[in-house]
Structure formats: C-alpha cells, structure tokens
Amino acid sequence: xxxxxxxxxxxxxxxxxxxxxxxxxxxxxxxxxxxxxxxxxxxxxxxxxxxxxxxxxxxxxxxxxxxxxxxxxxxxxxxxxxxxxxxxxxxxxxxxxxxxxxxxxxxxxxxxxxxxxxxxxxxxxxxxxxxxxxxxxxxxxxxxxxxxxxxxxxxxxxxxxxxxxxxxxxxxxxxxxxxxxxxxxxxxxxxxxxxxx
Numbered sequence: 001x002x003x004x005x006x007x008x009x010x011x012x013x014x015x016x017x018x019x020x021x022x023x024x025x026x027x028x029x030x031x032x033x034x035x036x037x038x039x040x041x042x043x044x045x046x047x048x049x050x051x052x053x054x055x056x057x058x059x060x061x062x063x064x065x066x067x068x069x070x071x072x073x074x075x076x077x078x079x080x081x082x083x084x085x086x087x088x089x090x091x092x093x094x095x096x097x098x099x100x101x102x103x104x105x106x107x108x109x110x111x112x113x114x115x116x117x118x119x120x121x122x123x124x125x126x127x128x129x130x131x132x133x134x135x136x137x138x139x140x141x142x143x144x145x146x147x148x149x150x151x152x153x154x155x156x157x158x159x160x161x162x163x164x165x166x167x168x169x170x171x172x173x174x175x176x177x178x179x180x181x182x183x184x185x186x187x188x189x190x191x192x193x194x195x196x197x
Contacts, residue, residue: 026066026067026106026108026154026190027066027067028064028065028066028067029065029066029067029068029069029108030060030063030065030067030068030069031068031069031071032053032056032057032060032068032069032070032071032096033070033071033072033073034053034070034071034072034073034089034092034093034096035049035073035089035092036049036052036053036056038071039073040073040075040076040112040115041073041075041076041085041088041089046088046091046092049092050091050092050095053092053095053096053099054095054099057096057099057100057103060105061103061105065105066105066106067100067105067106067107067108067154068096068100068105068106068107068108069107069108069110070093070096070097070100070107070108070109070110071110071112072089072093072109072110072111072112072139072143073089073112073114074111074112074113074114074119074135074136074139074140075114075115075119076088076089076139077135077136077138077139077142078113078114078116078119078124078132078135078136078139079114079115079116079119081135086139086142090142090143090146093109093143094146097109097146097147097153101148101150101152101153105152106152106153106154107152107153107154108153108154108155108156108190108192109143109147109153109154109155109156110156110159110192111136111139111140111143111156111157111158111159112159113136113158113159113160114132118132119132119136120160120162121158121159121160121161121162122162122163122164122167124136124158124174125158125162125164125167125170125171125174126162126164126165126167126170137181140155140157141185144182144185144186147186147189149186149187149188149189150188150189151188151189151190153188153189153190154189154190154191154192155182155186155189155190155191155192156192157178157182158171158174158175158178158193158194159194160194161194161195161196162196167196168196171194171196172196175193175194179191179193
C-alpha cells in the first residue's frame, strides 16, 4: 500500500454548476491498484484478489484516509486486447469502488496507460495511429459506465504527460477533448487533469 501526500487537484471549470457539494475536497489518500501488488494484472484466482482488495480498502479506511486513488491498468485494452483480462479488471475495479463508496469514502479512478512504446501516455498522445487511443477510450468508457455520478468520485483518464515535440499542446488538447467526452456522460464526477511536465 503506497501512501502519497495530497496535492491540489487541478480541474477544468467548464460547464459545471457551482455548489458546495462540488467543492468537497479530497484530503488524504492512498494509492491502490486493481491487481494486488501494483501489477497490471494477477494470476491469482479472482476470489482471492477480491478478498485481498477488500482487506486493503478496510485498512485504508481504518487508517483515516478519506479517499482511495484506484489505479486501473489499461494494458488489457491497449497492450493485449484480452477480453478475459478486461472483464477481470472491471470486476475487481467495481468491487473496490463500491466498497469505498459504501464506507463513506471518496475515490479517484485513474486509468493507467500501457507499457508498450505505442501505448504509454506518449505513445497514445504523440503518435498519429488512432487505434491505441480508440482502445484506451473503450477501456475508460467501460469503467466510467459503473461510476455513479457523484462528487464523491473523481476520474483521471490520462496521466504522466508525454515528452515529445509539441507535447504540451497535444497533451492539453487531448485532456480537453476527454473532458468534453466525460462530461457528456457524467456531470458531477470530478475530472482530474495533469499539467504537462
């Protein structure tokens, strides 16, 4: 279980209603991944992973963290295309999300890019090939489908800005495009963005 210090969550204030609930802060959080140990996936039986995840969430709550930053690996969508791995990731992610929210905590769901040269953040953003980004979009759509539209939830579809020519411009443009796509589906969920570099 990796603990991190809170930093202000940047966001785009476009077309959102301002009310007190919108600005409930995420104070202190802990990083968890869908697969135990921070891996993209695990070969342990899914029931074993679910039990371990439930225990990890309980420990986070007991230790006073008020939100979980949940890492969902996109590798099964953009690296391998494995439908079985995608379904397992969705099942595990949904279990953690529902448990965190049932505990009265908040959650920030982070979609982690792949590990191939074409599927890292730089590969997704800086290349002209649209197929990895299309697979990435399918993955975050699948996760967003079971996220309730509440200010207790934050969504981080991209992270780790690319280091490529004009990376700042393409990075900002990609996040803005994603913002509009997410907002078409969820109005209250916090949208988390990263500054380039």
